[in-house]
Amino acid sequence: MEPIKIMINGLPGNVASTIAVHAAKDPRVILLPHSLTGPEIETDQVPIDTMMVELIRPDRCETRLNAVAKAVGDFISVDFTHPSAVNANADLYCRCHLPFVMGTTGGDREKLVQRVTDSDICAVIAPNMAKQIVGFQAMLEYGATTFPDIFRGYSLSVRESHQAGKADTSGTAKAVVSSFNRMGVEFSTEEIEKERDPKIQQQDWGIPEAYLSGHGWHTYRLTSPDGTVIFEFQHNINGRDVYAGGTIDAICFLAGKLKSGCRAKVFSMIDVLKG
Numbered sequence: 001m002e003p004i005k006i007m008i009n010g011l012p013g014n015v016a017s018t019i020a021v022h023a024a025k026d027p028r029v030i031l032l033p034h035s036l037t038g039p040e041i042e043t044d045q046v047p048i049d050t051m052m053v054e055l056i057r058p059d060r061c062e063t064r065l066n067a068v069a070k071a072v073g074d075f076i077s078v079d080f081t082h083p084s085a086v087n088a089n090a091d092l093y094c095r096c097h098l099p100f101v102m103g104t105t106g107g108d109r110e111k112l113v114q115r116v117t118d119s120d121i122c123a124v125i126a127p128n129m130a131k132q133i134v135g136f137q138a139m140l141e142y143g144a145t146t147f148p149d150i151f152r153g154y155s156l157s158v159r160e161s162h163q164a165g166k167a168d169t170s171g172t173a174k175a176v177v178s179s180f181n182r183m184g185v186e187f188s189t190e191e192i193e194k195e196r197d198p199k200i201q202q203q204d205w206g207i208p209e210a211y212l213s214g215h216g217w218h219t220y221r222l223t224s225p226d227g228t229v230i231f232e233f234q235h236n237i238n239g240r241d242v243y244a245g246g247t248i249d250a251i252c253f254l255a256g257k258l259k260s261g262c263r264a265k266v267f268s269m270i271d272v273l274k275g
């Protein structure tokens, strides 16, 4: 298969930068030297591997995306930007007929899916690209479908810790809560306990100092009504490298779907893992 051209949006942000460095070395993809960036970014380019990547601020994004598409032909956009940009960026990709992988969390998720199904493109949308976490989510979905109400009456606590700059509540935690809801657990995503204080993260949680600026630790605890039974699920990720493999798999999966003529469809990372 020919390498797939991709644009990684969200540079010089943390996750976009990590994924771009991996992509630049991966023979399955060709990283285009352009990236949509935030309104606050003042530099015009950023080094990734051996290339300089042009940074495109929101006021120029549509003109530049159309110009790049005209110059290089088909490509897949990969979005690790900001929760506040999710719906506007998806709208932009749809208007420009650009299939995309959306790793960014937050925004109006129903509207996001609807926008793609009303368009002539396809997208992979998932709050977590780490394949082992996606596998865990698939197990929970299996449980929810096969044994609905298995945890009815149980109480749930959800605690997540991320770097201080994280703008939203974990999208992964919200997705996991929705599976537990389908297993009969009454719990609202507003009840998710967020930790963003590096001091507490290091002292109370034991998160290594090197990863205070980049981690995603999640603990889900289910307790039976009389307190005699406890289940605890935990996934603790240090750094961001783990998201790169799944993201590049998602790009390849999406390219395959487009080649087979698929349009107006949203896929999850569970679809990618199964595919």
Ligand SMILES: NC(=O)C1=CN([C@@H]2O[C@H](COP(=O)(O)OP(=O)(O)OC[C@H]3O[C@@H](n4cnc5c(N)ncnc54)[C@H](OP(=O)(O)O)[C@@H]3O)[C@@H](O)[C@H]2O)C=CC1
Pocket (backbone or CB within 6 Å): 009, 010, 011, 012, 013, 014, 015, 016, 036, 037, 038, 039, 040, 041, 058, 080, 081, 082, 083, 085, 089, 102, 103, 104, 105, 106, 126, 127, 128, 129, 130, 165, 171, 243
């Ligand atoms: N699906 C997954 O597996 C994972 C998802 N994520 C998600 O990825 C997202 C990014 O996380 P992270 O890299 O840590 O965040 P950062 O804040 O480090 O980076 C976000 C970048 O996006 C830029 N940005 C803001 N608005 C726009 C816009 N309209 N268009 C393009 N770029 C924009 C920001 O610029 P500025 O500084 O100007 O705001 C910043 O450079 C989050 O939603 C996070 O939850 C993270 C890890 C894994």
Ligand SMILES: O=C(O)C1=N[C@H](C(=O)O)C[C@H](O)C1
Pocket (backbone or CB within 6 Å): 105, 127, 128, 162, 163, 166, 169, 170, 171, 172, 173, 215, 216, 217
């Ligand atoms: O912002 C992050 O860092 C992460 N965001 C995703 C989320 O909100 O669940 C995935 C992971 O937890 C890291």
